[in-house]
Structures are given as C-alpha cells and as structure tokens.
Amino acid sequence: MTETRLPRWAGLVALPIVNILAALLLSGLLVAAIGADPWQALLVLLRGAFGYQEAIGFTLYYTTNFIFTGLAVAVAYHCGLFNIGGEGQATLGGLGVGLVCLYADALPFYLVLPLALIASTAFGAAWAVVPGILQARRGSHVVITTIMFNFIASTLMVYLLTHVLIRPGQMSPESREFLPHTFLPFAHQALAWLGIPFARSPLNLSFFLALLASVFVWGFVWHTRWGYELRVVGANPQAALYAGISPQRNIVLAMAISGALAGLLGVNEIMGVNHRLLLNFTAGYGFVGIAVSLMGRSHPVGIVLSSLLFGALYQGGAELAFEVPRVSREIVVVIQGLVILFAGALEFLFLPLLRPFVKAA
Amino acid sequence: MSNPLPLWGGVGEGAGEFRLRRMVQDAPDLIPGVKHTPAQAALGEGVDVIPPAIELRHIDKRFGAVHANRDVSLAVQAGTIHGIVGENGAGKSTLMSILYGFYQADRGEVLIRGVKKTIARPVQAIAAGIGMVFQHFKLVEPFTVLENIVLGVEGGKLIARALAHARGELARLARDYALEVDPDAVVATLSVGLQQRVEILKALYRGAEILILDEPTSVLTPQEADHLFRILGALKRQGKTVILITHKLREIMAITDRVTVMRRGEVVAERETRATTQEELAELMVGRKVLLQVSKGAARPGAARPGAGRLAVEDLSVVDASGVERVKNVSFTVRAGEIVGIAGVAGNGQSELMEAIAGIRRAAKGTVRISGGAAHGNARDLRRQGLAHVPEDRRRMGLVTAFAAHESAILGYHDDPAFTGPILLDRRAIVAHCAAQMRDFDVRPPDPHLASESFSGGNQQKMVLAREIGRDPEVLLVGQPTRGVDIGAIEYIHRRLIALRDAGKAVLLISVELDEIMSLADRILVMFDGRIVGEVQADKADERLLGLMMAGIDPRTPREAA
Numbered sequence: 001m002t003e004t005r006l007p008r009w010a011g012l013v014a015l016p017i018v019n020i021l022a023a024l025l026l027s028g029l030l031v032a033a034i035g036a037d038p039w040q041a042l043l044v045l046l047r048g049a050f051g052y053q054e055a056i057g058f059t060l061y062y063t064t065n066f067i068f069t070g071l072a073v074a075v076a077y078h079c080g081l082f083n084i085g086g087e088g089q090a091t092l093g094g095l096g097v098g099l100v101c102l103y104a105d106a107l108p109f110y111l112v113l114p115l116a117l118i119a120s121t122a123f124g125a126a127w128a129v130v131p132g133i134l135q136a137r138r139g140s141h142v143v144i145t146t147i148m149f150n151f152i153a154s155t156l157m158v159y160l161l162t163h164v165l166i167r168p169g170q171m172s173p174e175s176r177e178f179l180p181h182t183f184l185p186f187a188h189q190a191l192a193w194l195g196i197p198f199a200r201s202p203l204n205l206s207f208f209l210a211l212l213a214s215v216f217v218w219g220f221v222w223h224t225r226w227g228y229e230l231r232v233v234g235a236n237p238q239a240a241l242y243a244g245i246s247p248q249r250n251i252v253l254a255m256a257i258s259g260a261l262a263g264l265l266g267v268n269e270i271m272g273v274n275h276r277l278l279l280n281f282t283a284g285y286g287f288v289g290i291a292v293s294l295m296g297r298s299h300p301v302g303i304v305l306s307s308l309l310f311g312a313l314y315q316g317g318a319e320l321a322f323e324v325p326r327v328s329r330e331i332v333v334v335i336q337g338l339v340i341l342f343a344g345a346l347e348f349l350f351l352p353l354l355r356p357f358v359k360a361a
Numbered sequence: 362m363s364n365p366l367p368l369w370g371g372v373g374e375g376a377g378e379f380r381l382r383r384m385v386q387d388a389p390d391l392i393p394g395v396k397h398t399p400a401q402a403a404l405g406e407g408v409d410v411i412p413p414a415i416e417l418r419h420i421d422k423r424f425g426a427v428h429a430n431r432d433v434s435l436a437v438q439a440g441t442i443h444g445i446v447g448e449n450g451a452g453k454s455t456l457m458s459i460l461y462g463f464y465q466a467d468r469g470e471v472l473i474r475g476v477k478k479t480i481a482r483p484v485q486a487i488a489a490g491i492g493m494v495f496q497h498f499k500l501v502e503p504f505t506v507l508e509n510i511v512l513g514v515e516g517g518k519l520i521a522r523a524l525a526h527a528r529g530e531l532a533r534l535a536r537d538y539a540l541e542v543d544p545d546a547v548v549a550t551l552s553v554g555l556q557q558r559v560e561i562l563k564a565l566y567r568g569a570e571i572l573i574l575d576e577p578t579s580v581l582t583p584q585e586a587d588h589l590f591r592i593l594g595a596l597k598r599q600g601k602t603v604i605l606i607t608h609k610l611r612e613i614m615a616i617t618d619r620v621t622v623m624r625r626g627e628v629v630a631e632r633e634t635r636a637t638t639q640e641e642l643a644e645l646m647v648g649r650k651v652l653l654q655v656s657k658g659a660a661r662p663g664a665a666r667p668g669a670g671r672l673a674v675e676d677l678s679v680v681d682a683s684g685v686e687r688v689k690n691v692s693f694t695v696r697a698g699e700i701v702g703i704a705g706v707a708g709n710g711q712s713e714l715m716e717a718i719a720g721i722r723r724a725a726k727g728t729v730r731i732s733g734g735a736a737h738g739n740a741r742d743l744r745r746q747g748l749a750h751v752p753e754d755r756r757r758m759g760l761v762t763a764f765a766a767h768e769s770a771i772l773g774y775h776d777d778p779a780f781t782g783p784i785l786l787d788r789r790a791i792v793a794h795c796a797a798q799m800r801d802f803d804v805r806p807p808d809p810h811l812a813s814e815s816f817s818g819g820n821q822q823k824m825v826l827a828r829e830i831g832r833d834p835e836v837l838l839v840g841q842p843t844r845g846v847d848i849g850a851i852e853y854i855h856r857r858l859i860a861l862r863d864a865g866k867a868v869l870l871i872s873v874e875l876d877e878i879m880s881l882a883d884r885i886l887v888m889f890d891g892r893i894v895g896e897v898q899a900d901k902a903d904e905r906l907l908g909l910m911m912a913g914i915d916p917r918t919p920r921e922a923a
Contacts, residue, residue, distance in 0.1 A: 219785070223785050223786050223788070224781075224784055224785055224786060225775050225776050225780075225781045225786055228768070228771075228775050228786060229775070231761075231764070232761055232764075232772065235761045235762075235763045235764065236757070236758075236760075236761045236762070236763075238757050238758045239757075239758050239759070239760065239761050239772060241721045241740065241758075242719070242721055242740055242750070242752055242758045242759065242772070242773065243740060243741065243772045243773035243775070244720065244738075244739040244740035244741025244742065244743070244744065244773060245741070246739070
C-alpha cells in the first residue's frame with residue numbers, strides 16, 4: 001500500500017549508480033550537442049581523474065575536503081538539522097589552524113599538530129554552535145542562521161587578512177607563510193620517506209584524518225548512546241521527550257560536531273596545502289558537501305565513495321576543460337551540476353524503474 | 362457488557378426516531394426523487410427483484426507479496442445499513458478504497474445498482490453516487506462549513522451562486538436527516554462530531570446514495586455516536602444505503618441489518634445481524650474463540666503496602682504552549698494494586714495530564730509523588746524513580762518508527778548499563794534483550810532487526826508494553842493501550858495490565874474507549890475541560906452516566922460541573 005522499502009543494496013548501491021549513469025548520459029548528449037565527442041570526453045575525464053599519479057593525488061586531495069564537509073552535513077542531518085554553513089565553519093576552522101601555525105610555531109611539529117587539530121575543530125564547532133543554540137532555544141531555523149554565518153565568516157576573514165594578520169608590506173590579503181616545520185607533510189613526501197616515489201600533488205596526510213573522521217562518525221552515530229540520542233531527536237523529537245532525551249542539548253551537540261568536522265577542512269587547506277592564511281580557501285566545498293552527504297545517504301561509507309566521485313569530477317573536469325577545447329570550464333560545471341541534480345535532488349526518480357528487480361530478488 | 366445493548370441511551374433513540382418520523386411525515390415532498398422505502402421492505406421480501414445498491418464480484422488485489430483482497434464478493438442491498446468488520450489488515454479498507462477509486466482491483470468487477478461500473482478515480486465513484494466519510498476528515502479547517510461543502514463542485518467561476526445554492530440544500534438536508542450544522546461556522550471551531558456531520562453533508566450534497574463510513578465513532582462521545590446512529594437510521598429510512606466499517610461489535614449489533622466479516626483479505630462470513638452475536642462475530646474475525654472481557658479478581662488496593670498511594674497527584678495544572686490551561690487543579694491518587702481509569706472525550710486534558718505526570722510536559726503548578734517521594738526531573742529521571750509510561754500514540758511517541766525494533770526497545774533506557782559500556786552501545790545485548798521481549802510478548806514477526814514501522818499496530822503496542830512493563834515499574838501510565846489493536850491482541854494486553862495490578866503495582870489508564878475503561882479500571886475518574894468532574898466505582902458505572910459526565914454533567918449532583 002505505502003511505498004515498499006528497498007533492500008539495503010538497492011538503496012545504497014543500485015540507485016546511486018543508476019542516478020550517475022543518467023547524469024552521464026545527459027551530459028553526453030550535452031557534450032555531443034556542442035559538437036564534441038562524448039566518448040572521448042568521458043575518457044579524458046576518467047584519465048584526468050585516475051590516469052596518472054599526479055591526477056590521483058589531486059583527486060584524493062579534493063576527496064579529502066568533500067569527506068569533511070559531507071560528514072559535517074550528515075551528522076547534523078541525523079539530528080534532523082540541515083547545516084548549510086559548512087563554508088563558514090570551514091573558514092573558521094582554517095582560521096584556527098592558521099593562528100596556531102602563526103603564533104605557536106616555536107613549538108615542535110608534534111605539538112603544533114594536536115594544537116592545530118584542536119583549534120580547527122574548536123573554531124568550526126563554535127561557529128556552528130551559535131546557530132545551534134539559536135535553533136534549540138529560540139527556534140531560529142539553522143538553514144537561515146548558518147547561511148548568514150557563512151557571510152559573517154567570510155567578512156571576518158577579509159577584515160582579519162586586510163587589517164590584522166596581513167603580512168606587512170604586502171598588497172594581497174594573505175598572512176605570512178608558516179615556518180616549514182609546521183607544514184602537514186604531503187603524501188609524496190611521506191611516501192618518499194618510505195622509499196616509494198610518487199608524483200607531487202597537494203594530497204597530504206589530512207586524507208588519513210578524513211578517513212579517521214569517517215570511522216569516528218560511524219562509531220559515534222550508530223554505536224554510542226550519545227549518537228543514539230542524537231538520532232532519536234532527529235527521527236522523532238516527541239519520542240525523544242518521551243524518553244527524557246533533551247532535543248535542545250542534542251541539537252547543540254550535533255551542530256558542534258558538524259562544525260568541528262567542517263573545520264577540519266582547514267587542516268587540509270591551510271596546514272596541508274597553502275601554508276598561509278588566505279581568503280576563499282573553502283571554494284564552495286561546504287556547499288558541495290550537501291550533495292556529497294545526500295548522495296552518500298548520510299552514511300560514512302557512502303560519503304567516502306561520493307566524495308571520491310566528486311573529487312574525480314573536480315579533477316577530471318578540470319582536465320577535460322583543458323584538453324577538449326569545445327568543452328569549456330562552464331560545461332564542466334554543468335556536468336557536475338547534473339550529477340548533483342540526479343544524485344541529490346532527484347534521488348528517487350528511478351525508484352519505480354528499480355522496483356520490479358527488487359521484487360524479483 | 363456481554364449482552365449487546367440495543368442502542369446507547371435508549372431514551373434518546375426513541376425520541377430521535379419519533380422526531381424523525383414526524384419530520385418525514387410533515388415534509389415528504391421536500392425530498393424529490395427519494396423513494397420512501399420502509400425499512401422492512403428493504404430488509405424482507407422483495408429485495409430479490411431490486412438489484413443490490415452495490416455488488417462486488419470476485420475482487421482480488423495484491424500489493425507485492427501482500428494479498429490484500431482474495432476473491433471478495435459482497436452485495437449490499439439498497440436501503441440497508443451493512444457492517445463490515447475485521448481486524449486490522451483484514452482488507453476492509455483496501456476493499457473500500459477500490460470501491461471509491463483509490464485503487465484498481467487486479468480482478469473482479471463492481472456493479473452499482475446492477476450496472477457494471479469502472480471506478481478508476483474518486484470522481485467516478487462520486488458520479489456513481491458513492492460518498493465516503495473518512496476516519497481522518499478531509500476538511501479545510503479555516504474555511505466555513507458552506508465553503509467546505511461546495512469545494513470542488515462550485516459549478517462556475519463565481520462562488521456566490523454555489524454558496525447560495527448550497528445554503529438552501531444544506532437547510533433541506535439538515536431537516537431531513539437531523540444533520541444540523543451552522544453553515545457559516547468555521548470548521549476549525551467545530552467539535553469533532555460536528556466536523557463529521559460536515560463530511561456526511563459533503564457526501565450527500567454531491568448526491569451520494571451510498572455512504573461509506575470508516576470507523577466513524579472512534580472520535581465521538583457516546584452521545585455523539587448515538588446522534589450519528591440516528592442520522593444513519595434516517596438515511597436508511599430515506600432509502601440511502603450505508604456501509605459501516607468498524608471494529609466495535611456493539612455498534613454492528615446496534616445499527617446494522619447485515620454484517621460481513623473479513624479475515625486475511627477474505628470474506629469469512631456474512632450474517633443477518635439479528636441472527637448473530639458479538640461472540641460469534643469476534644470468533645469469526647480472529648479465527649478462534651476470544652474473550653471479549655478479561656475476567657479479573659477484585660482489586661486489593663494497598664495490600665502490598667497498606668495506605669500508601671503509589672502515585673499521588675496534587676493540585677496539578679498544565680498550561681500549553683499557547684497559554685491555554687489544559688489541566689486545572691487536578692488531584693487524585695492511585696494506590697498499589699489498583700487500576701484507575703480516566704475517561705473523557707479526547708482533548709479534555711487527559712493527554713496533557715498524562716504527559717505532565719510522565720515528565721514530558723512541565724506542570725504549571727502542583728506536585729506528583731511516586732511511592733511517597735516527590736517526583737521530579739524529566740522522563741528519564743522519573744523512569745529511575747519507578748515510573749513507566751505507555752504513551753497514547755505509539756507511532757508519534759512510543760517508538761522511533763525509522764529505527765530497527767531493537768533500537769526502539771531501549772528507548773528511554775538506553776543509558777542502562779545493561780545496554781551500554783562507558784562509550785559504546787552493546788548491540789549484542791540490546792538485540793538479545795529485544796528478542797527476549799518479543800518472545801515474552803508474542804510479537805510477530807520476532808525479528809529485532811526489522812524496522813519498527815514494519816510491525817502492525819498491535820505488535821508495535823506489544824513492543825512498547827514489553828519495554829515498559831518489562832522494567833517492573835511501581836507505577837505504570839497507560840494511554841489508549843488498545844487503539845488500533847486487533848481484537849485478539851486486546852485480550853492479551855488487558856490480561857498483562859491486570860497481571861501488573863495483581864502484582865501490587867499502580868496503574869493509571871487513559872482511554873477514550875469506555876468499554877475498556879469499564880472492564881479494566883477499578884475506579885473511574887471522568888475528565889472534562891481539564892477538570893476531574895467526578896469519580897465512579899467501576900462496578901457502579903454505566904455508559905449513560907459516564908457519557909453525561911464526559912459532557913461535563915454529573916447527574917448525581919444538582920448543578921453542572923465545570
């Protein structure tokens with residue numbers, strides 16, 4: 001009578017694959033319409049994402065950012081919240097990392113790293129907790145407040161980088177470069193220590209941090225009583241009250257964790273790649289994180305996989321725009337948009353198509 | 362209660378019948394085109410020559426693996442009231458949804474007055490003269506009665522003419538069927554009983570000759586239900602056909618001419634109402650013998666701890682979010698070893714009272730004591746003090762429907778050391794605990810990994826009961842323990858509640874089912890408009906007395922309560 005529920009494999013695997021194929025098919029038609037060869041475009045895209053070491057490095061570097069912001073959206077989602085403030089929280093996280101690297105650089109790396117982690121999560125969390133408290137205590141919707149906090153974060157950074165943290169005698173709004181010993185090692189450096197040669201790329205050790213964060217989210221949300229409470233609040237606030245679980249406390253907690261995860265993006269970008277504080281390093285990763293989380297069904301495994309897809313689209317797409325002249329940068333954005341559209345917004349479009357197979361199974 | 366009452370409030374029925382008869386005699390020409398079939402003609406001889414108002418032939422419907430209707434054949438004679446009974450999931454609603462065009466049957470045909478019809482959409486059902494009154498009303502609450510009536514049948518671009526026409530029509534219907542409603546009242550301000558009347562008027566205004574009512578009395582007071590039955594009686598006398606879907610066997614006995622019993626998608630029996638009994642119908646519905654009333658010994662309150670009120674509520678008031686006082690200075694005690702029932706029409710403060718005692722809602726003033734100590738804190742703190750709570754709405758509150766059964770099974774007790782270590786939940790212990798509860802309470806299917814929403818209402822309720830009773834509480838609050846629960850499970854749930862009482866626990870029961878209150882409770886408190894208007898010993902209670910008290914009138918005192 002009501003919608004029959006899909007088995008797990010169908011919802012988690014089959015449906016996303018069908019969605020991606022539909023997006024690629026439509027993209028192919030688009031590419032053909034502008035006079036390029038869609039098959040060639042697909043091959044360029046794939047080779048650009050995975051075809052050689054540098055490409056893989058770039059893909060995984062983007063993936064790292066998407067994992068952080070995707071997890072951030074997912075944790076809030078499990079508490080029934082739609083945190084679209086990943087951009088702002090990541091900006092603040094980066095600020096935290098930057099302050100540690102700028103002002104605690106007298107310390108050795110093994111002290112700078114934990115301090116930077118604490119600062120990035122604390123700053124990100126604090127930036128998300130304020131909307132969280134406003135939601136819990138005053139009912140101000142987090143969708144509104146978090147997006148407003150994105151603007152505040154961005155203007156705060158502009159102020160700090162033009163007036164306070166700017167390297168003296170310089171025009172561009174950036175801090176000085178950090179001391180080299182505070183850099184998070186690149187993957188190619190780390191692999192070189194192990195004697196494995198690898199091409200240079202921005203990929204750094206924060207990729208492992210992202211995987212650790214995924215394991216943490218999985219364990220916390222599904223295997224602790226705090227995660228249980230958070231999910232009860234998200235799934236049924238009335239049942240939470242009935243069970244004596246405070247929705248207010250859990251809303252604030254979920255936003256704090258969500259913001260902390262987004263803040264970790266700053267470790268990758270500031271400590272791992274740019275080695276200085278600068279503007280707009282979040283580059284829209286916070287927003288794409290929403291699509292990543294949607295597509296990954298708010299589950300860490302799904303998020304890692306969809307982050308990989310988006311990482312590949314970013315890197316392969318850049319290559320595609322570079323190599324196939326007819327396919328411009330804008331077309332690549334359209335293709336990425338189509339994937340988000342089919343995987344995120346039109347998630348269940350092909351559900352009726354899938355149902356006969358499910359029944360047979 | 363075992364012998365069926367002829368009708369609730371015999372006096373009122375007689376008067377209503379008399380008044381109706383007079384109305385029909387006074388103004389027979391007001392109802393053009395309606396045959397004044399005497400009820401007897403429709404029931405007795407001569408039915409064979411008139412085609413049935415509705416005939417369903419070999420209806421078959423599957424939803425995936427669920428065979429909702431199996432080869433169902435059913436004929437409803439014109440000018441009769443036909444009851445359809447069956448447990449949840451027996452296929453009654455599916456069958457009526459097919460008749461009303463929500464679903465298409467896989468096989469079989471529908472005949473209206475002997476003519477085969479295809480009903481693919483509700484519009485076609487309405488055109489064929491079928492009207493449906495849903496359990497959950499489909500009214501636009503901020504609109505007036507009149508606006509609701511013409512909704513969808515305005516018949517032109519300007520509304521004024523339709524409204525004028527409807528006003529005249531409404532006056533006529535009100536006279537003919539005792540369906541008085543103020544046409545200019547805003548629906549949201551009407552009582553549930555009146556809203557239901559608007560639904561019936563809506564159907565009649567669209568020319569319904571056949572009226573289907575789905576569990577129509579579940580939201581009514583006995584007096585309102587009584588009035589509804591008078592309306593149905595009038596409709597029948599005017600030649601309309603009524604199909605009544607209900608699980609209340611007493612209503613079937615009181616008002617219907619024939620009754621069809623469904624079980625697991627099939628028609629298992631059809632009976633002349635006069636020639637059957639509630640016991641027979643119950644047995645046919647469930648497929649085995651059912652005790653309609655669980656026998657219980659006399660309460661021995663205080664036996665476990667003489668004189669101690671296990672639950673004492675003193676001067677409790679609750680103000681809701683919009684500032685309305687929903688519970689007003691309520692005081693009572695529930696002693697160990699007794700069940701106290703709170704009767705009342707839904708929405709008179711019972712839910713708020715219950716939630717305040719359970720720590721879900723903050724009381725504006727007053728105190729609650731559990732086993733003598735002042736109860737304080739949120740629901741979780743109160744659970745630690747020996748209070749368990751089976752909420753009124755298991756789907757809204759008692760379970761997290763999206764969670765697996767074993768996750769719902771620890772709701773409220775999730776920080777019990779049995780279920781969680783210092784950091785991680787002990788999944789294995791939780792699943793084992795849930796499996797044990799499912800065995801103990803005969804939950805089907807006994808699968809702790811199945812989503813809570815996949816269980817039937819009765820099994821969900823058993824899961825909630827298992828969780829709450831399983832903690833061996835000193836005080837149990839129970840709201841609507843058998844709402845939407847199969848008749849077989851009702852018996853089981855009642856027996857568990859009585860067993861808890863006999864174990865020396867205090868049970869506070871809230872139910873809108875008077876039958877349930879009267880058969881379970883040892884003492885009955887009646888709530889009206891946030892106050893307790895009176896207390897009745899269960900053995901001295903009857904429907905009429907409680908019904909009057911539920912309307913705020915205590916006939917034992919000279920002046921009106923409240």
